[in-house]
Amino acid sequence: MARYKSELIETLTSRGFLHQCTDLEGLDAKAAAGPISAYIGFDATADSLHVGSLVQIMMLRWIQKTGHRPMPLMGGGTTKIGDPSGRDESRKLLDDAMIAANIAGIRRCFDRFLTFGSGPTDAVMLNNAVWLDGLQYIPFLRDVGRHFTINRMLTMDSVKLRLEREQPLTFLEFNYMILQGYDFVELYRRHKITLQLGGSDQWGNIVQGVELGRRIAEAELYGFTCPLITTSSGAKMGKTAAGAVWLNAERVSPYDYYQYWRNTEDADVGRFLKLFTDLPLGEITRMEKLAGNEINEAKKILGFEATRLLHGEAAATEAAETARKTFEQGGIGENLPTIEMTAADFGAGIPAWSLFQKAGLADSNGEARRLIRGGGAKLNDQKLEDENLNVQASAAVNGVIKLSAGKKRHALVKVS
């Protein structure tokens, strides 16, 4: 059945991770012959990764699960430059302290998905600042710069698109791909890394690295990219009303994370199960066949599994349970966002719109009013007709007032 010799390539291809590879057969043979080390570069532009990076993280996870060594590379050095790929404007430059803090935050995300350590297949987190910061300009130009032609660089999409749109591209950013290519060679020399993975937008940069390795280190390097993951309706992964879906629990709670996956579009369920969970393919194939209402069961599994990977079994169970109570029983789930108030805070009563604002279901009082006027607000599951309704502390049932904005957004007010 298997089309490939190595478990690694068989897994990655059958689960939908393959977009392009520099030499799929060669890589397959190498992976079948013994453990290899592979890396993916991550920018240190925020203190957490988000769902947009999850495909890459899952690739590293499979690297490890199939007996190889995953090496997440932090762009401590390259973050000071900014990748021009896919953007018209230059990135803001970050200073060292911020980058260090970001790297520490990102490390916590990785801990969930990879096993770190010093064993042969244990992950090690690397930072390209180690070799980039002390780089000497003239030697670098002579050793590395000579292998890059401007002619070639101008044809790279990241550069070409910027120029075609007549957007400025600074020399600083122009150097990004050279440094990324150089990273690969350094990683080969230092850690015997022979495979770079990345998103499809990194293809050009990856190929540069593979070629540079062949030229200056006689290394046989491989590049492998995964497709840019979008939803079936074309939206990029990981963007919601509230902003990016971060992997950090402080930014996005396990419950919200669960809900994010629970609300996946029908057409994406199978694909996402393959990409974002560890479930066996056979099981996923079975779930993909579910149609109509039944596909919701598959979405619950997707939500649970994705949350379990990131936040652990207990948090996933709790999130699923909260969702079940809230949506299927119309009751009160424990994990809903909650604010605390005392009976004294209520005084003679608080207007309904104010309560919605305080509970975080509306950004401003005006928005809360509009929500109620538009008929989208509920208090203890009763539709609110009057935005000025005076809510007393006694409105609490078992010490809790449940507020709802629409069908999906709920919050609790605990009255003590």
Next chain:
RNA sequence: GGAGGGAUGGCCGAGCGGUCAAUGGCAGCAGACUGUAAAUCUGCCGACUUAUGUCUACGAAGGUUCGAAUCCUUCUCCCUCCA
């Protein structure tokens, strides 16, 4: 160095002396339909306890005017062309 063009709400983009809290589109929120989906249709979409009210806002600071996003001056940043 010289000559032009531009900077408008989360984004794109109209407006070019009053009727402008500012047309449109996108995004977002809510309602209907459903399955906590998608698509579609409808409403909302600066803030203020809502008020034919006040305040803040059209790059920044001044000025002209009864009145300025719109006119003038200076400044900042960006782009294009010439040298």
